[in-house]
Amino acid sequence: MAKQERTDENMSDGTDVFQERNGQLYAEEVQVQELAARYGTPLYVYSRGYMQSRYRALAGALAPAQPLICYSAKANTNRAVLRTFLEEGAGLDVVSGGELFRAIRAGADPEKIVFAGVGKTQEEIESALHEGILFFTVESEPEARRISDCAVRIGRTGRIAFRINPDVDPHTHTYISTGKRENKFGLDLERAEHAYAMAAALPNLEIVGLHLHIGSQLLDARPYGEALDKVAALCGRLQARYQTFRYLDIGGGLGIAYRPGETALAPEAFASVVLPRVARLGLKLVVEPGRSLVGNGGILVCRVQYVKASYDKQFVIVDAAMNDLIRPSLYHAHHEVRAVRAASGMLHGDLVGPICESGDFLAQDRDLPDVGEGGLLAVMSAGAYGYAMSSNYNSRRRPAEVLVDGASHVLVRRRETWEDVVRYESDGSDSGQGVEHV
Ligand SMILES: Cc1ncc(COP(=O)(O)O)c(C=O)c1O
Structure with missing residues (x-):
């Protein structure tokens, strides 16, 4: 054949x-x-060809922003899958000590690892600090305090980006919607500045950015635009206040076709909503796609x-x-x-x-x-x-x-x-x- x-x-x-x-x-x-x-x-x-192709399509569509694409390991954690993306130049998004362990074992560059999750334990935080990951996406004020405490204890600096819950409807299944006010994820927009100020006063923390992840299996790019518009003014103020503030991580969530006739969210459609908004802010773009790549x-x-x-x-x-x-x-x-x-x-x-x-x-x-x-x-x-x-x-x-x-x-x-x-x-x-x- x-x-x-x-x-x-x-x-x-x-x-x-x-x-x-x-x-x-x-x-x-x-x-x-x-x-x-x-x-x-x-x-x-x-x-493997599918994974490479999807990664390249997304990287191509987002190329003007020179993004860091952190494959979201939770979608498929097999080491050969992780290797496939690492060989493409990807970073990784991890959500537990176990995923961090897998990432390091697969040969990921720690400086391209972001660590998400609402319930990081002291053990998980300390191992991520030891590895020197790019940043933690932080879901609450007590978590920022814990990262600071851990960083002081082991003599490291924790880089953090608060995850903001922009209260946007991603029009997906309730169990995989994460950016609405009733979801457990992220900080309320109204509380965000206060949380950043609190964290800035803590030792051994560096404020490096802002994180969003509004849900999974989004077939329409508009909610990304809505979420970015909601945090744009806040990003501007944070940039002005914190010299180290440089990353805008918009998470993953790009949907795929599960049924005949369903249309996946094309990387180009996603890019057309995201790129102009990120360019206006002048921040380094990070994305965390999982499902759409595998x-x-x-x-x-x-x-x-x-x-x-x-x-x-x-x-x-x-x-x-x-x-x-x-x-x-x-x-x-x-x-x-x-x-x-x-x-x-x-x-x-x-x-x-x-x-x-x-x-x-x-x-x-x-x-x-x-x-x-x-x-x-x-x-x-x-x-x-x-x-x-x-x-x-x-x-x-x-x-x-x-x-x-x-x-x-x-x-x-x-x-x-x-x-x-x-x-x-x-x-x-x-x-x-x-x-x-x-
Ligand atoms: C913080 C975060 N980033 C990225 C992803 C990946 O989402 P998806 O597989 O829909 O791209 C998830 C999924 O739950 C997530 O929670």
């Missing part, structure tokens, strides 16, 4: 790195069926165990479940379902897993490819918040992850074993001797 040109054009429609050719679903140049046979199911399959670059491949006819519907029961991909259960998120080998027909029903919850579904009330028992299905758009949100519920082993690059593929996380699942437990009879206390 001729190798396809890897251009931004054929990657721009989120799903087209996973194409059907001659009745077979391909991940770039590799048959998905071959991957399932080799690595087993359930299996996450990622396209979401449509991954699929979850699963095998049909049974097809069960019930009172008035059919259930296609597969070997993947809500523990592998929780988005449908958690957000009622829509994921397309495709056959790995062309099916002869369709059936109407629910795609469900083996977990003992009625909420364990991957698709509901849908026309599904009728691949029959033993057949393979691909749950599309699973590259973001898929594996990263997985669990061992029902003592299920977490799946394997494979990275495809052109015609090659590599296992980037092996499937867990039963031993992995019980590794950190003790039955108590050995007074916990078998369990390491950390």
